[in-house]
Amino acid sequence: MTKPYFTGPFAPMCEIFVAQKRASGLVYDQQAMLLRMFDNFCKGHEIQNYTITKEIALDWCQKRLNEKDITRRSRVGEMQRFSVFLSKQGYPSYFLPVLPKQGETHTPYIFTKDELKRIFERLDTLIPTNASPNRHLTYPLLFRMLYGCGLRISEALSLTKGDVDAENGVLHILHGKNDRERFVPMSESLTTLCSQYLLAVHQSTPAEMPLFYTKSHTNYSKSCISKEFKGFLWDVGIPYRGTSLGPRVHDLRHTFVCHNIQRWAEEGVAIYSRLPVLSKYLGHTSVSATQWYLRLSAEVYPHIRQICETELGGMYTNILNFEMQEVDSDE
Known part of the structure; x- marks a missing residue:
């Protein structure tokens, strides 16, 4: 037996x-x-x-x-x-959303729809320079991809031309955080922009060429993108408040998640049923990492709190009892 x-x-x-x-x-x-x-x-x-x-x-x-x-x-x-x-199953149990990570703590900055509009409008006014002849094409797509797909900056900068299926609107993240592979669908508008970008800068490049490449045909560095991003924020009147307060490039990913949770809550969608899908889309190792965003969303959009409390009951209350920690990073 x-x-x-x-x-x-x-x-x-x-x-x-x-x-x-x-x-x-x-x-x-x-x-x-x-x-x-x-x-x-x-x-x-x-x-x-x-x-x-x-x-x-x-x-x-x-x-x-x-x-x-x-x-x-x-x-x-x-x-x-x-x-x-x-x-x-009807057996109420104590719920701990996630363990705190060691190291840096950062208060996520959630951009408003108006702030995103200003950022993207600024990006659309960029002109090429001798040092960066494709910046007027690269940056508008890169930052829209970070927000529109919730990508980590390291994932976006690691994409190659061959990782983009423009016909079906899918990105292939081959080596995400913890070396996790996933496929990320894009919206129709982002797919169109991506197709236009490929036609403009990738007609004669090999499949292994970085999707976003510098004048020397190499990958952009995260520090370069971070520096440029701070400049774009300054241009549209969004101040950089320091390392712990940002805004950082990674906050575009946080904003993507919170905006989705906000939309589901306001449309009456069962939030908890969507979290596993969102977790896979983001490349999280577990749903518990994604659940942290329920608290963050409720703090940014207080009217969502009642919706979450009604749907999740005691589990949501337990989430609120813990200190907010950065459970998702680009490291």
Whole structure:
């Protein structure tokens, strides 16, 4: 007789959870192993009605001796996903949105629609220079792509001509953060702009040529783009407030996410059902990283808070109880 994979107090719910994940097409082997570790850990706790209490969650979150941050985040992230599942099954569980990252903290700057309009209008007035003969074509597309697709600047600058399927409007991110590969659909207007760009600057270039290339046919550096961006912000009256307050190029990605959540909330779309799709689109390793944006969106657009509270209940309240941390970066 085969020994059950899960043998702890959450075993029946773990089996259902993993079965659902695999039925959706996921392999879910490594995640199942992490979930089994959590289930075994809970053998030392008193479990009632398949509920993950605050005490259990915080005990599981404690960093272990010589444990790497990425390992800790992985096992805590799996507990978070399981907690969401249990709550949906009628077993209210404590919900920790994400572990803080070490290092730099940055307060995201969410651009208004008017600020974006001013930025893009400024970009559309650029003229070529001897040092940068394609800047009037490169920058309007690059910054629209960062906002319109929510790309990290490193991902955009790593794109090659061959990574762009202009016919179908899809970008191929071959090496995203943590070397994750994904395909990113573009809007119709962005696809059109991309096609025009390819015709203008890539008619005779090889497939491996950087999509955005300098006069010497090399990749732009992130520092170069950051410096240019600060200049464009100054031109349209948006002050740069320093390293911790920005705005930074990466804030275009934050703005993309918050604007989408704002639109879903105002249109009555079930936000939580869209988060897994948004998470994949952004290249996040887990939905928990994307959930952080619910709080950020509610702080920027207070009228969204009531919508989120109504839809997510206690899970959303728990999100608000934690300090906002930068859970998504371009590093």
